[in-house]
Each structure stands twice: as C-alpha cells, then as structure tokens.
Amino acid sequence: MSRYPSVMPRPELPxxxxxxxxxxxxxxxxxxxxxNISEISKWTNKESSAIKNYLGRLHELGYxxxxxKNESEKYHVSITGIRKVLTLYS
Numbered sequence: 001m002s003r004y005p006s007v008m009p010r011p012e013l014p015x016x017x018x019x020x021x022x023x024x025x026x027x028x029x030x031x032x033x034x035x036n037i038s039e040i041s042k043w044t045n046k047e048s049s050a051i052k053n054y055l056g057r058l059h060e061l062g063y064x065x066x067x068x069k070n071e072s073e074k075y076h077v078s079i080t081g082i083r084k085v086l087t088l089y090s
Contacts, residue, residue, distance in 0.1 A: 017088065019044065019054040020063055024077050024085040031067055034074035 026043045058064040063081030
C-alpha cells in the first residue's frame with residue numbers, strides 16, 4: 001500500500017483553453033510577439049477556420065488581444081489570458 005495520497009486526474013480542458021495554452025507556449029504573449037492566423041496555424045497544426053473560432057471566443061473572454069500590423073491581423077495572449085494559463089498549470 002502506498003503512503004502517498006492518490007492523485008485525481010484533471011478533467012479535460014475545453015479546446016479553446018488548450019489552444020490558449022498553445023499560444024502561450026509558443027510565446028505569443030505580447031504585441032511585439034503577436035502572430036497572424038497563418039503563423040498560428042503552422043505552430044498549432046490547426047485549420048484557419050478553427051483558429052478563428054478559438055480566437056473569437058478567447059477574445060470575448062478577454063484572454064486574447066488583436067492588433068493590425070502591416071494590414072495583417074495579429075493575436076497575442078493578454079495579461080488576463082496569461083493568468084488563466086498559469087492557473088491551469090497549478
């Protein structure tokens with residue numbers, strides 16, 4: 001018998017939060033490091049339509065910000081989004 005307490009498995013995260021973690025992990029965490037949809041697609045191996053859906057939902061929640069740079073929309077994790085990601089790891 002183990003002396004350590006059993007660890008309950010974490011419930012599966014919704015896909016948009018998994019996506020938020022991926023954005024955080026690839027470093028899209030400031031306006032200077034923001035990525036466009038094509039770049040995000042390369043990093044996450046997801047289709048543009050799915051990325052747009054995730055970004056829309058995360059933007060509504062305040063977890064992602066967007067900016068226009070050289071006629072290209074770029075996205076990065078907001079401070080609130082970074083805090084959310086960090087709570088998921090603790």
